Amino acid sequence: MRKIVYGGAISFDGYLAREDGSVDWLIDSPGSTELLKETWPRFDAMLMGRKTYEIALKMSPGQDASSVFGNMRAVVFSRTLEPTSRDGYEIVGDNAVEFARSMKSEDGKDIMLMGGGELANSLLNAGLVDEIGFNVQPILLGSGVSAFHQMPTQIGLELKECRQLGSGCVYLSYDVKN
Amino acid sequence: MRKIVYGGAISFDGYLAREDGSVDWLIDSPGSTELLKETWPRFDAMLMGRKTYEIALKMSPGQDASSVFGNMRAVVFSRTLEPTSRDGYEIVGDNAVEFARSMKSEDGKDIMLMGGGELANSLLNAGLVDEIGFNVQPILLGSGVSAFHQMPTQIGLELKECRQLGSGCVYLSYDVKN
Numbered sequence: 001m002r003k004i005v006y007g008g009a010i011s012f013d014g015y016l017a018r019e020d021g022s023v024d025w026l027i028d029s030p031g032s033t034e035l036l037k038e039t040w041p042r043f044d045a046m047l048m049g050r051k052t053y054e055i056a057l058k059m060s061p062g063q064d065a066s067s068v069f070g071n072m073r074a075v076v077f078s079r080t081l082e083p084t085s086r087d088g089y090e091i092v093g094d095n096a097v098e099f100a101r102s103m104k105s106e107d108g109k110d111i112m113l114m115g116g117g118e119l120a121n122s123l124l125n126a127g128l129v130d131e132i133g134f135n136v137q138p139i140l141l142g143s144g145v146s147a148f149h150q151m152p153t154q155i156g157l158e159l160k161e162c163r164q165l166g167s168g169c170v171y172l173s174y175d176v177k178n
Numbered sequence: 179m180r181k182i183v184y185g186g187a188i189s190f191d192g193y194l195a196r197e198d199g200s201v202d203w204l205i206d207s208p209g210s211t212e213l214l215k216e217t218w219p220r221f222d223a224m225l226m227g228r229k230t231y232e233i234a235l236k237m238s239p240g241q242d243a244s245s246v247f248g249n250m251r252a253v254v255f256s257r258t259l260e261p262t263s264r265d266g267y268e269i270v271g272d273n274a275v276e277f278a279r280s281m282k283s284e285d286g287k288d289i290m291l292m293g294g295g296e297l298a299n300s301l302l303n304a305g306l307v308d309e310i311g312f313n314v315q316p317i318l319l320g321s322g323v324s325a326f327h328q329m330p331t332q333i334g335l336e337l338k339e340c341r342q343l344g345s346g347c348v349y350l351s352y353d354v355k356n
Contacts, residue, residue: 012310012335012352013326014192025332124318132190138337138352140302142329148191151320154203157190159316159346168337172348174190174316 002104003130004047006113006120007173008147010134015144016115021055027137031165035135043072044109047100049119050078051145053091056114065089072112075099077119097126104128121149124176132157133173135165180282181308182225184291184298185351186325188312193322194293199233205315209343213313221250222287225278227297228256229323231269234292243267250290253277255297275304282306299327302354310335311351313343 008016009026017023046069048056053065053076060068066088068074074089077096084091092099100123103111113120113129123129134147157174165171186194187204195201224247226234231243231254238246244266246252252267255274262269270277278301281289291298291307301307312325335352343349 012350136350138335140326140329140333140335142332148318151318154320155318157316157318157346159342159348162340162342162348164337164340168335168352170337170340170348170350172190172314174346 002106002108003110004100004104004113004123004128005043005110005131005133006115006124006129007133008115008135009137010147011137011139011141011144013140013142014147015141016117016147017055017145018141019144021051021058021145023055025137025139025141027139027167027169029135029165029167029169031163031171032135032169035163035165035171039133042110043112045073045075045103046112046114047075047077047119048114049116050076050081052114052116053078075103096122097128100128101126115145115147117146117149120147121151124155125151127178129176130178131160131173131175133171136170136172138168180284180286181288182278182282182291182301182306183221183288183309183311184293184302184307185311186293186313187315188325189315189317189319189322191318191320192325193319194295194325195233195323196319197322199229199236199323201233203315203317203319205317205345205347207313207343207345207347209341209349210313210347213341213343213349217311220288221290223251223253223281224290224292225253225255225274225297226292227294228254228259230292230294231256253281274300275306278306279304293323293325295324295327298325299329302333303329305356307354308356309338309351309353311349314348314350316346
């Protein structure tokens with residue numbers, strides 16, 4: 001079965017982005033490019049919430065959504081955007097858990113869960129996330145979009161890899177014990 | 179000048195303890211005893227909030243506060259407990275920032291800031307914390323006592339050490355760029 005992997009870059013105090021979605025604080029590290037090269041080929045789809053989608057578009061000015069997400073199947077969950085399915089991306093209403101569960105049973109490579117924290121929370125709670133892997137950045141951001149929200153139960157993790165990426169960044173990846 | 183070091187064990191989603199203060203979820207790792215042995219001798223004082231103080235007492239049944247904190251000068255900040263100064267520990271009213279600033283300029287070894295998050299937040303905001311060092315545990319706790327609260331400004335960190343402690347625990351320590 002396809003695995004869902006929740007990951008990205010995170011401040012040491014647990015934020016994915018500033019309140020306004022900006023990620024100007026991210027530190028580029030020598031090892032991060034290599035890490036992306038290694039890990040990206042295992043995925044052919046990505047899941048994200050509306051805010052993460054809008055941030056991705058904002059970071060690629062002048063490009064339409066199809067080209068931003070390249071060859072990946074990009075699924076955006078949103079209660080407010082009009083549901084649509086276009087070349088390369090689709091916008092799906094508020095049934096993220098069932099949609100993700102169904103996607104996992106389809107044929108394909110693994111699925112990257114981009115966030116934000118609310119979407120990740122739903123999928124973690126439903127036991128659908130198989131791995132988490134974050135580039136822990138050397139900063140306390142103080143406020144922003146949280147990677148993890150409150151959950152009714154704890155979830156055990158098993159460390160897979162701890163890798164220094166340079167520039168003070170550390171990649172920590174775990175299997176989720178569902 | 180003496181350094182203040184904020185540290186402890188933390189879940190991957192940023193909690194120091196469960197809501198009720200319990201730390202039964204902590205994983206004992208082979209390297210953590212060695213780490214404590216190496217780092218503890220640099221300290222001769224510790225700072226903590228009232229809740230952390232009460233947890234420390236609860237974890238040492240049958241012992242009074244003087245024996246719990248051993249040879250360390252233990253300073254407890256509390257708005258509710260009666261201020262007191264006894265053999266080995268003292269309870270101080272709500273002037274943590276000024277008290278800590280003054281302690282830093284006194285002679286002595288470094289000072290361990292035990293938490294919780296509210297106290298750490300005050301001292302981080304005041305630019306009084308010199309290092310942070312956490313044993314990142316392989317668990318998403320879901321809720322509890324947060325190690326970091328919202329802050330008005332970001333704080334840069336510089337990675338000092340990244341050490342695998344075994345059992346999936348990773349020690350990350352940073353210099354704070356004040």
